[in-house]
Amino acid sequence: MKDVKCECGHVNPHGTVLCEACGKILDERENKDQLLDMRYEGSARRSQTYNKTIIDKIWNFFSSVKVGVWLIIITLLASILGTVLPQKMYIDLPPEVFYEQEYGWFGKLYYQLGLHDLYGSWWYLLLIAMIGISLVICSLDRVVPLYKALKAQRVTRNDGFLKRQRLFGTNTGIEDKDLHLVKEHLKEKRYHVREENGDLLAEKGRFSRWGPYVNHVGLIIFLFGGMLRFIPGMYVNENLWVKEGETAAVPETGDRFYLQNNQFILQHYDKDQNKTFEKALERAGDVVKNYQSNVVLYKRVSDNLPGEKPELKKVKEYKVRVNHPLTFEGYSIFQASYRSELKAMSFFLLNKNTNQSVGELKIDLQDPKEKYDLGNGYAVKILNYFPDFEFAKDGEPSTKTRVPNNPAFVFQMISPEKPEGETSFVAIKQTIEPFGDNTYKMAFKGIETKNTSGFIVRKDSTLWAIILGGILFMIGVIQGAYWNHRRIWIQQKDGQIWIAAHTNKNWYGLKQEIEKVLRDTKLNIPEDQHQNEKSDKEGN
Amino acid sequence: MKKRRLVMRTIILLVLGAAVAYSLYANFTKDNKQKVAVGEMAPDFALVDMQGNKHRLSDYRGQGVFLNFWGTWCPPCKKEMPYINNQYHQYKDKGVQVLTVDIDESALAVNQFADRLKLDFPIMIDTNKDVMNVYGIDPLPATFLIDKDGKVVKYHKGELTENKIRGFMEKIKP
Numbered sequence: 001m002k003d004v005k006c007e008c009g010h011v012n013p014h015g016t017v018l019c020e021a022c023g024k025i026l027d028e029r030e031n032k033d034q035l036l037d038m039r040y041e042g043s044a045r046r047s048q049t050y051n052k053t054i055i056d057k058i059w060n061f062f063s064s065v066k067v068g069v070w071l072i073i074i075t076l077l078a079s080i081l082g083t084v085l086p087q088k089m090y091i092d093l094p095p096e097v098f099y100e101q102e103y104g105w106f107g108k109l110y111y112q113l114g115l116h117d118l119y120g121s122w123w124y125l126l127l128i129a130m131i132g133i134s135l136v137i138c139s140l141d142r143v144v145p146l147y148k149a150l151k152a153q154r155v156t157r158n159d160g161f162l163k164r165q166r167l168f169g170t171n172t173g174i175e176d177k178d179l180h181l182v183k184e185h186l187k188e189k190r191y192h193v194r195e196e197n198g199d200l201l202a203e204k205g206r207f208s209r210w211g212p213y214v215n216h217v218g219l220i221i222f223l224f225g226g227m228l229r230f231i232p233g234m235y236v237n238e239n240l241w242v243k244e245g246e247t248a249a250v251p252e253t254g255d256r257f258y259l260q261n262n263q264f265i266l267q268h269y270d271k272d273q274n275k276t277f278e279k280a281l282e283r284a285g286d287v288v289k290n291y292q293s294n295v296v297l298y299k300r301v302s303d304n305l306p307g308e309k310p311e312l313k314k315v316k317e318y319k320v321r322v323n324h325p326l327t328f329e330g331y332s333i334f335q336a337s338y339r340s341e342l343k344a345m346s347f348f349l350l351n352k353n354t355n356q357s358v359g360e361l362k363i364d365l366q367d368p369k370e371k372y373d374l375g376n377g378y379a380v381k382i383l384n385y386f387p388d389f390e391f392a393k394d395g396e397p398s399t400k401t402r403v404p405n406n407p408a409f410v411f412q413m414i415s416p417e418k419p420e421g422e423t424s425f426v427a428i429k430q431t432i433e434p435f436g437d438n439t440y441k442m443a444f445k446g447i448e449t450k451n452t453s454g455f456i457v458r459k460d461s462t463l464w465a466i467i468l469g470g471i472l473f474m475i476g477v478i479q480g481a482y483w484n485h486r487r488i489w490i491q492q493k494d495g496q497i498w499i500a501a502h503t504n505k506n507w508y509g510l511k512q513e514i515e516k517v518l519r520d521t522k523l524n525i526p527e528d529q530h531q532n533e534k535s536d537k538e539g540n
Numbered sequence: 541m542k543k544r545r546l547v548m549r550t551i552i553l554l555v556l557g558a559a560v561a562y563s564l565y566a567n568f569t570k571d572n573k574q575k576v577a578v579g580e581m582a583p584d585f586a587l588v589d590m591q592g593n594k595h596r597l598s599d600y601r602g603q604g605v606f607l608n609f610w611g612t613w614c615p616p617c618k619k620e621m622p623y624i625n626n627q628y629h630q631y632k633d634k635g636v637q638v639l640t641v642d643i644d645e646s647a648l649a650v651n652q653f654a655d656r657l658k659l660d661f662p663i664m665i666d667t668n669k670d671v672m673n674v675y676g677i678d679p680l681p682a683t684f685l686i687d688k689d690g691k692v693v694k695y696h697k698g699e700l701t702e703n704k705i706r707g708f709m710e711k712i713k714p
Contacts, residue, residue: 059549125567129560136556227559230566249670305596306670307587367646385649388613399613402645 010152013145018042020152023161034533036164038502041153043145063141068134075127082118085110132223139216150206155196157489157500165489165500166507167514169526174497178521182490185517191488199491209504211480218472225465236331236459243341243452247298247312251457253331258298258312264338264451265292291335293320293453297328320455330459337454342404346445347426349378349413352438358415360445365404377416380442384410389427397425413440486510488517499526575676578695582607582686585671587641587664590651595639595662598690604636604712605686606705609666609677611643612653616699617681621657623702627709628661635688635714641666643680688714 004012010021017027018041025036036042061067085107091098095116099107114121162168183200186193191202229235238251242261250257267290271281281287295318302311318326325332344364348357359374365387372380386399389408397408408427415422417439425432426442433441486503499518503510507528515525576583582605586596597605608624610617628638638661642650645665654663666672675684685694685708693712700708 053546055546055549055553058553120567122564122567125564126560129563133556133560136552140552224559227563230563248668249673251673255670255673305584305586306674307585307664307666368648370648370651382648384652385646387646387649392615398615399649402611402613402643402649 008154008158010154013044015044016042017044018149018161019158020149021154022156022158023153024158025160034164035166035529036161038165038504040142040146041149043149059137059141062130062134062137065138068131068138071127071131071134075124075131078118078124078127081115082124085116087118088116128223128226132220135216135219135223139213143210143213146209150209153201155194155201155489156199156491157201159493162489162491162493162498162500164529165502166528166530167499167501167511167526168529169499169524170493171497171499171523172495174522178523179490179497181521182517182523185519186488189513189517191486197492200489202488202490203486205483205485208480208483209485211476211478211483213476214479215473215476218469218474218476220469221465221472222469225462225469228462228465234461236457238457239336240333240455240457241339241452242293242295242455244450250331250333252459253329255306255310256300257315257328257331258300258310259333259455260296260298261453262294262296264453265290265294266338266451267292291322291338293335293338293455294318295320295326295333295453297326320453325458330461332458334456334458335453336456339452339454340449341452342407342447343450344448345407346447347380348443348445349374349380349415350441350443352441357443358440362448363409365407377414377419379414381412381414381421382409383412383423386427409442411442413438413442415440484509486513488514497523499523501526575674576684576692576695578692580692581690582684582692583674585674587666587671589662589664590647590654591662593662595664597639597686600637600639600686601690602635602688602714604688604709604714605684606636606638606708606712607684607686608638608640609643609672609675609680609682610640611680612645612649614680618653618657620681620700620705621659623700623705625657625659625661626702627705630706631709631713634709636709636712638662639664641671643672643677644669683708685712687712 003014004016004026006012006019006022006024006026008019008022008024010019012020012026018024018036019026020041020043023042085099085103088095093101095111099111099116101107103110110116118124179200183193183195186200186202189204191204193200193202195201233252236252240248240251240259242248242259244261244264247258247260249255250259266288269277269281269287269289271278274281297315297318298312299315300310301313304310315328316326320326320333320335322335325334327333342365344362346360346362348360350357358376359378361372361374361380363369363372363382368382368385370382374380384397386397386408387402387404387406388400389406390398390400392398397410400406406428408425408430411424411426412421413424414420422438422440423433423435424438424442425434426444431441484503484506486501488501489499491498491500499514501510501514507530511525511528518525582597584596584598586594588594597607606624606628610621612618624638624640632638640661640663642663642665644667647665650663650665653659675682679697681697681699683694683696683700684692685696687693694708696704696708
C-alpha cells in the first residue's frame with residue numbers, strides 16, 4: 001500500500017478520498033456521486049485500510065461506529081433488564097430466598113441468571129469497558145486524519161472539488177473592487193481569510209470540529225473516575241452504629257479515628273407551637289423535625305494493638321444532623337438511621353403472700369452482674385442470662401443473638417426464709433417456677449432504653465475525575481453544537497470567479513451569511529445543488 | 541511508519557486492556573476479599589482473658605496457635621466448644637496454644653457459658669470488635685490456624701468436628 005501523490009504535488013496517505021491539499025478526487029468510486037461526501041474531509045480512516053495483524057483487526061473492530069452503536073444498544077437493553085426486579089442491595093432477605101418467594105419461577109430464573117446483581121456483573125462491566133475502548137479508538141481514528149486534512153488544506157482548490165460542493169456558483173466579468181469588498185465583508189463576519197494567487201479561502205469556527213472529541217475525552221475521564229472506585233481507599237461507603245455513651249472506630253480509616261456518640265436526639269414538630277400546620281400535623285401524626293447525634297471525634301495517638309485500649313486525642317465535637325455531616329480528612333459522617341435498644345431492666349423482689357417489696361434491682365443488659373445484694377439477707381443471683389431469648393430446637397432456652405431484644409433470666413432469689421434460694425425463670429410477660437411454688441417473685445418494674453445512632457461513613461476521592469469529565473463533556477457538546485465550521489472559497493478559474501461553500505451543519509445560516517457577504521457586489525449568490533438535486537428528482 | 545503505527549496501536553490496546561482487566565479483577569475480588577489471607581502473617585492483637593491474664597498473639601511465636609472466634613448465642617459454637625476443650629488438653633503440652641475470642645458479649649454470659657460447658661482454655665472478650673474487624677470475621681464460628689512463625693496456615697468458617705480439630709492441631713504442631 002503506497003501513499004498517493006496528487007497532481008497538485010501533495011502526498012496523501014493510502015485510502016484518501018479527497019486530496020488533503022487541493023481536494024481533488026483520488027478515489028474513483030467517489031466520482032459517480034453528484035455531490036462530495038465531505039465527512040472527515042474525505043481523509044483516510046486508517047482502520048479501514050490496514051487489516052493485517054491481530055492488533056489491526058482488534059483495532060478495526062473497535063474503530064467501527066456501527067460496533068460502538070451496537071454496544072450502546074446492548075448495554076441499554078441490559079440496563080433495562082436490571083430494573084425489572086429490585087437489585088440485591090435493595091432487598092432484606094438472602095437473594096436465594098427472596099426472588100423465588102416474591103416472584104415465583106420468574107424470580108428464581110432472574111436470580112439464577114445473575115440479574116439480581118446485574119450492574120456489578122462481569123459482563124455488564126465488560127460492556128461498559130468495551131464502550132470505553134470503542135470511544136477511545138473511534139475518536140483517535142477519526143480526529144488524527146481530520147486534523148491532518150484540515151491542516152494540509154490549501155487555498156487554491158481543484159475544480160472538481162469546488163464544483164461538487166453543495167453551494168456553488170460562477171460569475172463572469174467581476175471587477176477587483178467587488179472582490180475587495182467581499183473580503184472586507186468576510187473579515188467583518190470574523191472569517192479568517194487566506195489569499196493565494198488571487199484565490200480566497202475564508203474559514204471560521206474550525207474548532208467546532210473538535211467538539212465531539214473533547215466530549216469523548218470528557219466521557220473517558222468520567223469512565224476512568226468510575227474505575228478509580230475499585231482502587232482501595234478511593235471510595236468508602238460504610239455503615240457505622242454507635243450506641244449512646246460508647247466510642248467506636250471509624251471504619252476504613254485504619255483505626256486512626258474514633259467516634260463517640262454522646263446523645264441521639266429525635267425531635268418532632270409540635271402542633272401547639274406550629275399553629276399554621278396544626279391541621280396537617282393532626283392528620284399526619286408525628287412528623288420528625290430533626291434527627292441528630294452529638295458526637296466527639298477522636299484521633300488515636302497510641303500505637304496500641306487491636307484489642308488494647310487506645311489512647312485518644314479529641315479532634316472536635318459536632319452535632320451530626322441530616323445533610324450536615326461531620327467532615328474530616330476527606331471523610332464525611334452522615335446521620336443515616338437510629339434504633340432504640342433495651343439498656344436496663346429493673347425488678348422488685350416481692351413476697352407473694354404479703355405482696356410487699358423487699359428490695360429492688362436494676363440489671364444492666366449489656367453487662368449484668370452475677371449477684372445483686374439487696375441487704376437484710378436478701379439477694380438475687382443470675383443463674384442464666386439470655387439477651388435475645390428463644391426456645392432452641394431441642395426445647396432448651398437459648399439466645400438468638402447478643403443484642404438484648406428479648407431478655408430472659410434464670411434468677412435465684414435468696415431470702416432469710418429460703419437461704420438456699422428459689423429458682424425462677426423470667427422473660428418479658430412470662431414467669432415460670434420450675435420447682436413449684438415460690439415464696440418470692442421477681443416483679444417487673446420498668447425498662448430503660450438507649451439509642452444507637454446509625455451513621456454512614458463516606459469518602460469519595462474520585463469526584464474530581466467525575467466533575468472534570470462532566471465539565472469537558474459539556475464543553476465538547478457546546479463547542480460542537482453552538483459553532484459551525486464554515487468555509488467559503490472564492491477562486492479565479494478560466495477568467496471566471498467561482499464561489500463554493502461548505503459547512504458541517506446549519507446550511508441555512510451559511511446561505512444567509514453568504515448573502516450578506518456578497519451584498520453591494522455583482523457576484524451571484526451560489527446555488528444550493530443539494531436542493532436542486534432533490535427538486536430534479538421530485539420533478540421526475 | 542507502518543511499524544510505528546503498529547507499536548502505537550499495541551501500546552494503546554495494552555493500556556486499555558490493562559485498565560479493563562484491573563477493573564474486572566477488582567470487581568471479582570471486592571466481595572470475597574479476605575482481610576487475613578492464608579500464607580500471610582496473622583495480625584497481632586492483645587486481649588485480656590476472663591482470669592485477667594493478657595494474651596498477646598506474638599508472645600506465642602514458636603508455638604502453633606488455634607485461634608477461634610465465637611459467641612454464646614451461636615449453636616455451632618456451642619457444639620464445637622467441648623471438642624476444642626478436649627483437644628486443648630491433648631495438645632497444650634505439645635506446643636499448640638488455644639485462644640478463643642468471644643465477640644462483644646457480657647462477662648456474665650461468657651462465664652456462665654464456660655462454666656456450663658466446663659471450658660478451661662483462655663477465653664477473651666473482644667468488646668469493641670477490634671480484633672474481629674482486623675480479622676474480617678463473618679460469620680461465627682471462625683477458626684484461624686497460625687503456625688510457629690506467626691503465619692496463617694488455614695482459615696475455617698463454620699462448625700468443626702473433633703476429628704477435624706485434631707487434624708488442625710497436628711497441622712500447626714511445631
